[in-house]
Amino acid sequence: MWWDDAAPSPAPPELPARADVAVVGGGYTGLWTAYHLLSEQPGIEVVVLEAEHVGFGASGRNGGWVSALFPVSGDALAARHGAPAAHAMLAALRESVEEIGRTTADEGVDAGYVRGGTLVLARGRAQEARARSEVAADARWGGGTRWLERDEALERLAAADRPGRTVLGATASPHCARVHPRRLADGLAAAVRRRGGVVVEQARVADVVREGRTHRLLLDDGRELSVGTVVRATEAWTATLPRLRRRLAPVYSLMVATAPLTAQQWDEVGLADREVFADHGHLVVYGQRTVDDRIAFGGRGAPYHYGSRIRPSFDHDDAVFAALRTTLRQLLPQVELDFTHAWGGPLAIPRDWHPSVGYDRAARVGWAGGYVGDGVATSHLAGRTLADLVTGATTSRTELPWVGHRSPDWEPEPLRWLGVNAGLRAAVLADHEERRTGSPARIAPVLDRLTGH
Known part of the structure; x- marks a missing residue:
């Protein structure tokens, strides 16, 4: 239903030969990451690669809850990471609910955002x-x-x-809003393009080859892209990747x-x-x-x-x-x-129901996901956090307890x-x-x- 009135995608851009950052996945996590990278560091070259169309996965199919829900309770967070960290994590999620409303209004994104709780x-x-x-x-x-x-x-x-x-x-x-999920995804993609980002649909990544300080992304149609940093924002589709089948x-x-x-x-x-x-x-x-x-x-x-x-x-x-x-x-x-x-x-x-955000500075690879269905607002916080990590900024977000968290793999x-x-x-x-x-x-x-x- 969310796709019935979706606007047609713009004419496909030409894939550049190189970029500073490649975001693999055109859902909320990938689009928010690109948006905040471009907002915080104008001039950075960001390419979003989406195998289908933006919002194809959970981002364009979900129930439209922009909620501060987190699949790990406050008490469980405190047991794992301490009470101050739990307070900070849950407060950041509540702030994300409001921030999505402000951003959609500022960007003119008609996503039907209404904060009714x-x-x-x-x-x-x-x-x-x-x-x-x-x-x-x-x-x-x-x-x-x-x-x-x-x-x-x-x-x-x-x-x-x-x-x-x-x-x-x-x-x-009170910490929840309603949105039209596909309109939010399409509006974010448009905002990324306005800031100079390149969003390429029908661009399925077949492999990533590390070559020193750069990565070469090989698409299944033969195209290639050389980048310094790769961000994986593939959520449920992570389980289809050969080296990550048991991660989620x-x-x-x-x-x-x-x-x-x-x-x-x-x-x-x-x-x-x-x-x-x-x-x-x-x-x-x-x-x-x-x-x-x-x-x-x-x-x-x-x-x-x-x-x-x-x-x-x-x-x-x-x-x-x-x-x-x-x-x-x-x-x-x-x-x-x-x-x-x-x-x-x-x-x-994830195996422990704990979403995570991470960035390997040596390998220059970032990732986020495992939202257990509570990802509309959580992916916004993940995108802002990834932007901080990639650019090397130290913020309150980079100190949150889900940063660097590693869930155990699922059983075979x-x-x-x-x-x-x-x-x-x-x-x-x-x-x-x-x-x-x-x-x-x-x-x-x-x-x-x-x-x-």
């Missing part, structure tokens, strides 16, 4: 207990998440009760979208402030009111594919699409929902396939148990350890 329903006693615990934990890290009682929650989103899923309240965070696991998230709702229907539903929404279940779901008044709704549940394979056919899973449509209809039975679109794509999960197959799919299945079973018993699932502590919480 996040509303996450507590449906049942087990979810309520988890939600209240999250509010208390967030308070320790200055997050500003608050608990809403049932009436206030339903006033903002008129969700229906179902057996085992009575709405008991919700958590509300590509897991699919799928989405559906409705036809536009009428003003009367929206009066019955809510989301008047364009809040994004979810619930406190173990299996992730997420939704937003789009710029053209549809509901875009997504979730996990699709299987991990053996050998970290990524194929276009995996973008579609009829069973998951049907489950998403049913879930949304049960959530909002007061309005008739007609569905017009369904799509999906892979996101990247078939252990990886068994483990990832067992985790996905465990989340489904945990939600079923909680709806049946009203108590936290017995497997929940294991899931929390698996997911970095």
